[in-house]
Amino acid sequence: MSSSRLELEKRRIPLAEIIRATKHFSSEKLIGDGGFDMVYSGQLSEQWKNRLVAIKRLNPNGCQGDVEFNNEVKMVSNFNHPNIIPFVGYYDDANEKIVVYKNLDHHLQGKNKRLHLTWEQRLKICLGAARGIKYLHFGVGEHRRVIHRDVKSANILLDDNMEAKICDFGLSRLSPRNQPDTHVRTRAAGTWFYMDPIYNERGMLSKESDIYSFGVVMFEMSSGILAYNTRHFKDTKQQSLIHIVRSYYDDNKFVDGVDKLIDSAIKGQIKMSSFHKFNDIAHECINFDIKKRPTRDRIIEAIQEALRIQVGHLAFIYVVICVGSRRGLDVHGNSSITFGRRKMETKNVYLQRPKARETWEENYVFPYRRMDGWMEIKLGEFEYKQGDYGEVEMAFKEVKCWKTGVIVEGMEIRTK
Numbered sequence: 001m002s003s004s005r006l007e008l009e010k011r012r013i014p015l016a017e018i019i020r021a022t023k024h025f026s027s028e029k030l031i032g033d034g035g036f037d038m039v040y041s042g043q044l045s046e047q048w049k050n051r052l053v054a055i056k057r058l059n060p061n062g063c064q065g066d067v068e069f070n071n072e073v074k075m076v077s078n079f080n081h082p083n084i085i086p087f088v089g090y091y092d093d094a095n096e097k098i099v100v101y102k103n104l105d106h107h108l109q110g111k112n113k114r115l116h117l118t119w120e121q122r123l124k125i126c127l128g129a130a131r132g133i134k135y136l137h138f139g140v141g142e143h144r145r146v147i148h149r150d151v152k153s154a155n156i157l158l159d160d161n162m163e164a165k166i167c168d169f170g171l172s173r174l175s176p177r178n179q180p181d182t183h184v185r186t187r188a189a190g191t192w193f194y195m196d197p198i199y200n201e202r203g204m205l206s207k208e209s210d211i212y213s214f215g216v217v218m219f220e221m222s223s224g225i226l227a228y229n230t231r232h233f234k235d236t237k238q239q240s241l242i243h244i245v246r247s248y249y250d251d252n253k254f255v256d257g258v259d260k261l262i263d264s265a266i267k268g269q270i271k272m273s274s275f276h277k278f279n280d281i282a283h284e285c286i287n288f289d290i291k292k293r294p295t296r297d298r299i300i301e302a303i304q305e306a307l308r309i310q311v312g313h314l315a316f317i318y319v320v321i322c323v324g325s326r327r328g329l330d331v332h333g334n335s336s337i338t339f340g341r342r343k344m345e346t347k348n349v350y351l352q353r354p355k356a357r358e359t360w361e362e363n364y365v366f367p368y369r370r371m372d373g374w375m376e377i378k379l380g381e382f383e384y385k386q387g388d389y390g391e392v393e394m395a396f397k398e399v400k401c402w403k404t405g406v407i408v409e410g411m412e413i414r415t416k
Contacts, residue, residue: 008077013089013100017045022055037170041103044088052103053088056168057096069097072169075146076101080366081139082378083132085157085167104157104165119266121162122221123278123307128164129156130303133214134296136166137207138371144174147205151213152194152227153220173205193227193240198290208290214299215285219245222279224263242286249283274309277302317394318376320409321351321367330354331399332364337380338393344380349396351377374409 021042022029031054032039040055058069069092076087076099086102117125136146148155149171157165192200196212199205216227225231225241239247248261261279262270281302284294294302317337329352336345349365367375379394394411 008073011077011087011089013044013048013091013098015091015093015096015098017048018042018055018091018098018100020045021053025057044100048089051088054101054103056099056101058098058170066097068170069099071174072172073099075140075172075174076169079135079140080368081132081135083128083164083166084135085165101167104159104167116265117162117221119270119274120307120311122266123274123303123310125156125158125162125164126218126221126278127300127303127307129166129217130214130296130299132164132166133210134300136172137210137296139368145207147173147175147207148210148213149173149205150191150194151210151217152191153217154191156217175205175207193242196290197288206290208293211285211293211296211299212290215282215293216242218278218282218285219261222263222275222282223261224265245283245286271310274306277306277309316381316414317379317392318412318414319379319394319396320370320374320376320412322374322407322409333399334397335379336393336395336397338395340390346379349377349379351375376412 019025021044022040023042025038025040029040029042030038031041037056037058040057042053042055044051044053073090073092076084077090079087085104088100088102090100091098133148133151136148138145140146146169148166148169150168151166155166155168157167159165194213194216196209199209199212219241220226223241223244225244227241230238230240231244244260262275281294281299284292285299287293319335330350332348332350334345334347335349336343338344346365351367353366365377365379367377369375392411392413
């Protein structure tokens with residue numbers, strides 16, 4: 001058995017444990033029903049660190065079969081990104097196929113949650129989701145990319161810090177990433193209101209298909225209208241969200257303009273230049289010509305600029321390292337960042353992942369391998385305003401043992 005298969009076997013959760021956590025899959029534990037699967041909340045036992053989890057139980061009569069299930073488990077068990085939902089474990093046999101994730105109660109699609117999000121929060125959520133999509137397209141493997149195939153607001157969850165986590169990879173497909181125009185021919189699948197029309201009509205799946213779907217999500221966030229809901233205005237017939245968007249941008253049918261695309265819940269707090277910057281890049285995402293859709297980097301840059309316009313400047317602190325001969329790197333330390341009178345401390349920072357996956361916790365901070373081969377660790381963020389100046393101080397404090405074999409390339413400060 002290969003080492004990767006052995007690692008995956010360690011994440012196998014007994015069915016009895018899952019049945020206990022869901023009270024025999026009782027209706028009181030049911031938190032979502034997607035037709036092809038049902039999602040339950042639960043808490044695992046002490047043996048599994050009492051984790052609060054979301055348990056996705058596949059419908060045996062649904063469209064996701066053995067190949068798709070095995071593909072999902074194999075993919076998500078290797079994901080490592082702050083904007084991808086953490087994988088906990090799985091169970092499968094002839095009758096049951098179950099994937100277990102960290103539980104996140106906040107659904108972006110939930111009306112009560114969405115209505116209370118400020119414009120700043122919506123921008124940060126979209127920024128995190130865009131980074132998650134970039135990771136899937138470029139950061140998963142040296143020669144492979146993951147096309148999600150069902151990007152929608154229901155598949156973007158929020159943690160307690162309102163950080164976006166992309167979930168549900170049951171329809172996702174792997175494709176080569178060493179050919180810029182690579183596409184996969186496959187039967188169209190996903191959610192119709194978010195689906196790329198080129199993919200829907202021709203069965204040509206590409207990374208730009210995810211970009212189209214994300215553009216729909218962005219317009220949901222700025223307008224407060226879900227993609228499958230319809231609206232009636234005095235100068236239009238009943239229309240869905242994307243038809244409303246195209247009526248404004250492509251057909252110039254709205255007499256009173258962009259007001260129709262602003263969620264009334266945030267209208268009083270939004271800076272219009274921030275709104276236009278955000279919506280303009282969203283409109284590029286839903287272009288019928290896939291070659292005119294923006295790259296992930298352009299989307300991220302545009303949302304960052306919209307956020308900067310709205311709230312001022314934000315910066316991330318990263319430490320960039322190279323690991324050589326090593327000792328003690330898989331034992332955590334604590335870091336701190338100080339700028340002016342503001343100090344941010346982060347515990348459980350690892351310079352190398354512990355080999356035993358079962359020891360990993362959700363609050364651990366691990367390095368992320370960059371395209372240039374160096375490793376980087378995000379240690380904190382701070383807000384600054386025009387004219388602010390001062391020194392940024394970073395400290396890494398040892399906890400249990402000495403560490404050797406680390407070359408520090410430097411500290412990077414990047415705007416958010």
